[in-house]
Amino acid sequence: MSTQAIYDAIMEFEDDDVVEAVKEAIEAGVDPQIILNEGLIGAMDEVGRLFSIGDLYVPEMLMAANAMKAGMQVIKPYLKGDDGGKGLVVIGTVEGDLHDIGKNLVSMMMESAGFEVIDLGIDVPADKFIETAKTNNAGIICLSALLTTTMTTMGETVDAIKKSGLSVKTMVGGAPVTEEFAKEIGADGFAEDAGEAVVFARNLLAS
């Protein structure tokens, strides 16, 4: 019994098939760590490669990530201790802004890269970010804004997080947000797109 079926099911974006294949592999006694590394993460690495050369489009990557997540749910109880998790991220669109497409992309990419993500959705007040980060011991809070008019709220939110005294890093992103702006409002990180956000989050937590 190999992990090929799991790998294939992710490449075909079939959630149910992934769940089935992971269950079968567990029953057949395959090491859960191998299921994770060769099946689930192995497939996502290939998905990432195909995306970066332009063979796969964004919806396919999201579907693959969803399929991978479905498999993760099954395997999680069998993994001891470190399940490849790279830290906990709280993410949301700042107060007054209802746009979430970009934020959802970042959220998905982070999950498929092994982060645990709590997505607070849209129109999120500063308090809620702080509260959630505190209760869940988050490493990073990611803030998103699309409207040029809600960028100010982003600054206020970063301020509030800092004042709260939490030892959490902040990352910001969204169409009107630039690296300069991120520095100006005192955010710890900025990413131009979802892929960059993952790399940045990894580095931020490692530092």
Add this chain to the structure above:
Amino acid sequence: MKFMDYFTEAEVTRIHEASLDILQNTGLSVRNEKAREIFKKAGCSVDETTHLVKIPGKLVEECRQSYVPEYTFTAQDPKFDIVLPDNRPVVITGSSAPNIIDPKTGEDRRATSSDIANIANLINELDGFDVFSISTLAQDAPKGQISVSRFYPALKNCKKPVRSNTPTIKDLEDVLELGAIIAGGKEAYKERPFINHHYCPVVSPLTMDVDSTDAVIYLTEKGLPVYGTIVPNAGMTSPMTMTGTLVLGNAEFLALSTLIQLIRPGAPMIYAVLSTVADLRTGNYAPGAVETGMLQMAHSQMARFYGVPSGGYIGLTNSQINDAQCGYETGINTTGALLAGSDMFNMGGLLGSLMAFDFSKAVIDNEIALMLKRMKRGMEFSEENLCLDLIHEVGPGGTYLDLKHTQKNMRKMAFYPKVATREMRKKWEASRSTAEERAFDQVNKIFENSVQKTFSAEIDEKIRSNFPGLVKGDMVW
């Protein structure tokens, strides 16, 4: 001029019915409480927990009865007043970009209130533009004055209709106060409301927000001009077919229109859209895509069906510099929209999908606008213009070059571009200038001949005492 139609009459009817189906059976999430109340009072089913509002088709149809076919942009100077659809194509700048390409260094940077003053002056002087939608934000705005720091330099330096949005009711009230002071009183302002408000209250799919919706309700109640733009994005916030995106956007337009007509029957509206298709290779926003133009064309046909003026953000570009991509994206999509009957074009001056203003782009867009206006003027068919007698007279082999008839017509018949070159190679080689450089020459010429406009000392004093610490609002060139 006959307009291009994508759909048959039966298809238009089906799209309308499908839109009603969406509003009645799935409904919208309406996050604004006042809007929910208005819908509820009119007989919509409203769920206060989920905020879901289902609008009966019958109500949409009733509200359609009070749609009006005209929309007026009022200017500080009445000679610049402009009416849709009579003055079509009405050309407007693109708005609210955070950045500007610095006219001296060519670097991309955050825009300021002096940039807005400069842009306002430029748009005031360029004949192709009819309305100035405030192109950028103002990074230097004092705390609490984000909006007045944009409207003050705009209104000071541009006497054409000024258009933009505000993030909160407080900002909106500040801006209206600014307008009233300039007009010489609230009543005088109401008579000629020269600030033209615009919002995107619907976030696709099928969600009405809190703040922009609040502004639309506020302005509609007061009888002040306001309209909304509908912005579905195929593949992301609407289905990945042209028709599916059209029908979703159409339903969203009808929902917003129903709200507006319920508040004030007969309130003028524009069927304005920025319907796009996402670039799913990357997820990037693609307002410059050909599909943006096609969707605008289709929405314009629906607007004709509803009897309201049409338009939107059309002719935007994804290009980061003023290059060939810039030209063909703006050119193709605005031409399509013009031929399909769109009335209003938010097209001018922005690069990088609404992210940065560029002076030379604004001048090239001005030239495109003048070409569109020429195209709309059309063939001017008449017996006189057939020139039958003249053709007989000149006969084969003659010339029309030295005729009085030619001289009489030549200045008004053809559009003579200022940016495009028509020089022969040898002569052009003396300068080897690009369109962008020639556009910039025009920018410099305009600023050389510009004098700083002012409000009367009395008005300015009042403005400054109302908004202490307000930006200067003057051009810096």
